[in-house]
């Protein structure tokens with residue numbers, strides 16, 4: 180990997196080969212971080228750990244270092260985590276690399292594509308949702324409001340339509356409840372008990388334990404189960420409506436095939452994975468986009484000039500416009516780079532002994548790709564810790580791709596929803612700026628650009644006024 184700041188963090192498993200490897204290739208260890216065990220009083224999980232990294236420690240360590248998390252850390256995506264072994268079957272996000280994951284990844288990508296990813300229909304869908312969002316902003320009549328829920332509602336509707344064929348009105352109490360539960364479930368995933376169960380998964384076999392400590396996750400799944408039940412009753416195989424219908428049809432086809440990953444339990448997990456992964460990530464990025472525009476009114480004005488020039492005020496934005504909107508494209512990329520919402524990616528595990536940059540890494544080691552260290556790498560970016568759309572522009576003001584832009588990660592487990600997310604970010608962002616100028620409420624100072632710590636880095640509550648243009 181070319182980046183100086185790329186840090187793989189791992190905890191070698193406690194078997195003998197791990198310590199031998201440490202002797203042959205000593206791996207730097209950040210001493211000031213060794214207190215950060217899984218049972219830290221604030222309930223710091225290692226997912227929530229990244230923003231607390233003292234940068235000076237990290238950069239002095241070089242590209243690879245390891246962290247000890249007390250007891251052997253059980254990686255996600257093995258069959259040892261509480262999610263996959265005791266609680267839920269595999270799905271996609273936490274599935275082990277193997278046939279079941281391959282089958283479901285292929286199925287999800289193909290089905291999303293069939294339901295319009297990369298086609299006019301999905302674009303139309305997202306554009307319509309962006310129009311609903313703008314109407315909701317307009318109904319505030321320039322008064323101050325916190326935009327975070329409305330952004331989440333609109334993004335939820337896109338992924339919910341794809342997976343469950345369901346769109347909610349923004350004033351539907353079910354939608355609000357769903358988002359409240361999602362918020363709570365992200366916190367459950369970074370809380371102290373999550374770590375305790377990770378260390379002692381057997382505890383989850385105690386009756387009522389999982390329900391008690393993962394109440395929000397259970398409640399969400401209960402809600403999603405209602406959608407699935409409805410689908411089972413109303414499925415018409417000649418006219419699949421969404422990803423759930425397609426999955427139900429695959430279950431029929433797979434009857435009698437031993438080991439197939441198409442079954443009812445996995446339907447729940449696969450649709451749930453797509454729903455959650457597609458909901459919080461994109462809406463959080465849009466929340467950061469608006470927050471950053473409040474800090475940088477000059478950037479907002481330049482985007483609006485480009486929108487006026489390329490799209491105008493009356494026509495709806497389309498994905499074809501993107502190629503002509505260099506500055507806007509650079510701004511969206513810079514929002515993703517700067518906000519860095521998934522700083523540590525999702526843990527992986529080595530399936531065989533391997534070597535990275537001269538370090539020997541034994542099979543079975545948990546590897547965490549520090550995406551943040553690449554997105555903020557001082558040797559790549561001119562102003563790594565500042566919001567600077569120029570990172571993605573050449574001297575002529577043309578958009579330039581950057582190899583170190585990896586908010587969706589890289590490799591075989593690269594984000595499955597990248598194309599959908601990119602489409603949503605472009606269409607929502609341009610549509611909002613076509614219709615509104617976002618300003619701070621009178622007397623307010625710019626909101627904090629520090630993140631709230633949960634499974635992903637979210638902006639703290641903030642208010643703005645959407646002034647119609």
Ligand code: HEM
Nearest residue numbers: 272456457460461464521525586587588592594595596600
């Ligand atoms: C701005 C939006 C998004 C960001 C920044 C993002 C980022 C990521 C990252 C960093 C990973 C981990 C990759 C790894 O393990 O190395 C991931 C995985 C994944 N994402 Fe996204 N994502 C976004 C939107 C979406 C959307 C809209 C969907 C839904 C269709 C989605 C579905 C998934 C799935 C299913 C995986 C697991 C893939 C696998 O393990 O094979 N993501 N995403």
